[in-house]
Amino acid sequence: MSAVPYAYTDAQNHRLTFRPTTGATGRQYVWVDAENLAVGGATASAWLTIEQARALDLTLANRFAAEFTDHMGDTLGVRPADDFTPFEVTRAGDDDEGPETVRVVVLTGRLPEVRLALAAVADQAEGAHRPANELLAEAREAAADMFEVEVGERRPMWRVIYTDSESPTGVALVCTAEGADDEHHVIDDGSGGSTRDDQGVYDCCPSTQFETYSTVLAAYVVEVLNADAERGDSV
Missing domain, CATH: 2.30.31.10 (Transcriptional Coactivator Pc4; Chain A)
Structure with missing residues (x-):
């Protein structure tokens, strides 16, 4: 240019x-x-x-x-x-x-x-x-179009995941596997109980994921994407 x-x-x-x-x-x-x-x-x-x-x-x-x-x-x-x-x-x-x-x-x-x-x-x-909101709306729709092609949903839900860095710096689609298809491990929840490992990645999980190299940025991106998904296409 x-x-x-x-x-x-x-x-x-x-x-x-x-x-x-x-x-x-x-x-x-x-x-x-x-x-x-x-x-x-x-x-x-x-x-x-x-x-x-x-x-x-x-x-x-x-x-x-x-x-x-x-x-x-x-x-x-x-x-x-x-x-x-x-x-x-x-x-x-x-x-x-x-x-x-x-x-x-x-x-x-x-x-x-x-x-x-x-x-x-x-x-x-x-x-x-x-106006900034018009530019944001265009970016939002472009992302939705991409998600629809790649994962079959315009407004999917996301989660923070642990990556090779052994820190929760990655972002991935929420895994919706259930029953016998659910391969997530059960881990200690830190209070003497147990919970499904929702920050891990297993063979049953969707492959779409990306690395942010920052625990703060990963958490922020997930919050923004999920807030957008919860609003739906009516915004």
């Missing part, structure tokens, strides 16, 4: 920059900045919405000419040619000064790099706009 922000400088020492930015209302934009790097050179910027940034990428992919206007009236125009593509950013005029245009010429051979950078900046801006 390209670096964020991204900058391209042409042979005329004009620089095109993409970076994510946030508007006053919290909306995310891709800030396109064109700057003449000469002393006293002009600068013009346009703030593209995520949708405009995606449309710009398609425009570049198909080598179409297009112009985009932001919420302040500033514009970005692209005019693809065989060997190069000019990016023209125009700052709208106001009561104090007239409009200003800065032109950055991108070589055709560098357009794939510019498109990758534009997509990376748009992705970052879009990710910053999405």
